[in-house]
Amino acid sequence: MPELPEVEVICRGIRPFLIDRTIRTIYHNGKNLRHEVPVEAMNRELTNNRIVNIERRAKYLLLHFETSALLIIHFGMTGNLGIFSRSSPIAKHDHVRFLLDNGTELRFNDTRRFGSIHIIYPDEQVNIEQVFFKTTGPEPFTDDFSGRYLQKIARGRSQPVKTFIMTNQTVAGIGNIYANESLFAAGIRPSRKVNTISLKSWDRLVAEIRKVLKHAISCGGSTISDFVNASQERGYFQMNFKVYDKNGQACTTCSSTIKKMTIGGRTSYYCPNCQK
DNA sequence: CAAGTTACCTGACGGC
């Protein structure tokens, strides 16, 4: 579920419930995620520690603590965070729960367990960008993400553009849904080789990626099956999908039939008339 | 090195 817009929605949703709250107890159901859950380290570093800031970087959520300890959470395909009262029933796949000083709990739920939780120690006063995010590309909304930048790193490569923009080294946060939707908005076929794309098209793609992501955030993200924000409300950007999961349907622009193909192992959708 | 493939895990769905 969570691409950049959904992680941003999670971030904005939990922030008001967590800033200046102190963690009292951490519970783990024993199941590992993509990596081993750092239970010992979390207990030691985060118990009785106050959350001072929460931010998103790429598809990760960063919780900053008073001691400078940092909790980094990735959501994989099905991960999510929610705020619950301590007494509300524990859901299946609630793997980690953080009991706060006001009796509420932050719960990490992840059906498929492709998510991950990392902890960065306060004494590791390293630049997180140069360590944890050293291979992560620019955020889509910053100035270093530009048509010129994409053209430069695409030089000498023959990858399909969809795979290229879904690679987090190229740009952070774009997954399968928003790659498909952005390429439609920019009029570029997902299978198009990156070394055949003009600067003008790269510029247009950058602009459309920003537009699509911002629109999705304003809609509370996309809920395909079960994504909800911190208050258990569904997103509705799926109402605005133009091509994603629209195989066989009429293009909203030209009425041509939307096609489906597999690129880099991921299902891709496009309008054969609007996207060249 | 770039690019393509596979594995990780659970659940939903369609066909038989």
Next chain:
DNA sequence: TGCCGTCAGGTAACTT
């Protein structure tokens, strides 16, 4: 009703 194959928002470790 149930069994089986396929597919799903991601990513990293493989192989080619």
